[in-house]
Amino acid sequence: xxxxALAVAFDAAVDYDDYITSSPSKTDPFKAIAAQVxxxxxxxxxxxxxxxxMRVLVxxxxxxxxxVRQVPVLAAIxxxxxxxxLRFIDRDHPSAPLDHFRINAGAxxxxxxxxxEDGAYVSSLGDKTLSYYRWVAAEQLGPACxxxxxxxxxxxxxxxxxxxxxxxxxxxLLLRLSPRLRQRHGD
Numbered sequence: 001x002x003x004x005a006l007a008v009a010f011d012a013a014v015d016y017d018d019y020i021t022s023s024p025s026k027t028d029p030f031k032a033i034a035a036q037v038x039x040x041x042x043x044x045x046x047x048x049x050x051x052x053x054m055r056v057l058v059x060x061x062x063x064x065x066x067x068v069r070q071v072p073v074l075a076a077i078x079x080x081x082x083x084x085x086l087r088f089i090d091r092d093h094p095s096a097p098l099d100h101f102r103i104n105a106g107a108x109x110x111x112x113x114x115x116x117e118d119g120a121y122v123s124s125l126g127d128k129t130l131s132y133y134r135w136v137a138a139e140q141l142g143p144a145c146x147x148x149x150x151x152x153x154x155x156x157x158x159x160x161x162x163x164x165x166x167x168x169x170x171x172x173l174l175l176r177l178s179p180r181l182r183q184r185h186g187d
Contacts, residue, residue: 005097007119008094010057012095013087016075022090023062032064034072036157037119039080043165047063047081051187053173054122056168059096065128067110073161074112077168084168087115112164114171116181122171129163151162 014022020030039047058074060067071088078086089096091109101111102125106163111126129137135156152160 003119003121003136005100006113006115006121008055009059009089009093009095009097010087010115010119012093012125013057015087016071016078017052019060019088020062020071026062030072033069033152033157034075035087036154037076037161038132038158039076039161039165043077043151046165046169047083049063050081050083050172050176051121052172052181052185053083053085053117054171054175055117055119056084056171057109057113057115058088059091059098059113059126060088060109061091064091064109066108066132066145069130069157070110070129070160070164071080072167073157073164076161077164081168083172099125104133112167116178120173122174123167125167129160131159134177135159158166 020027033172054079056074058071060071062068067167074086078084091098091107097113098107098111101106101113101124103111108127114122114126116122135153
């Protein structure tokens, strides 16, 4: 992925509060899930121990049920970690790099793009975590993408939270162990 294109998208993106209030009629489902997200003391300690700044860009849609269930988790993780600069860009925004992050040839969201402090691409994940895919597969009911606000069991939300924490930690370790960044920071 072109670093310049990522920089343009990141600069065009907004923070979590601006993102969820950009569609006022869609704000409540995000807030409902956010109220259910739990980070343990161990999660918070781990997030607080990180030493590398990272940019995290989420290509999303406020109309998307998958986004409603996962975006608040990412927001909670970022709120607990001063090293994460989390921003959101609507899938249909002209600067959204969706063509580079299609999933199974589709414009699926959310797509989470992890970048180094200087905007270099690190990794990406979308549109559902493994735990979420397992839950959807087990349900086999209703649409493949449940409507925003559809209930999600607490244990599934906890698993999704752990999946996103693991992916954020993976990106942090990629940054921490990067020879380029270790040379830059002298560590």
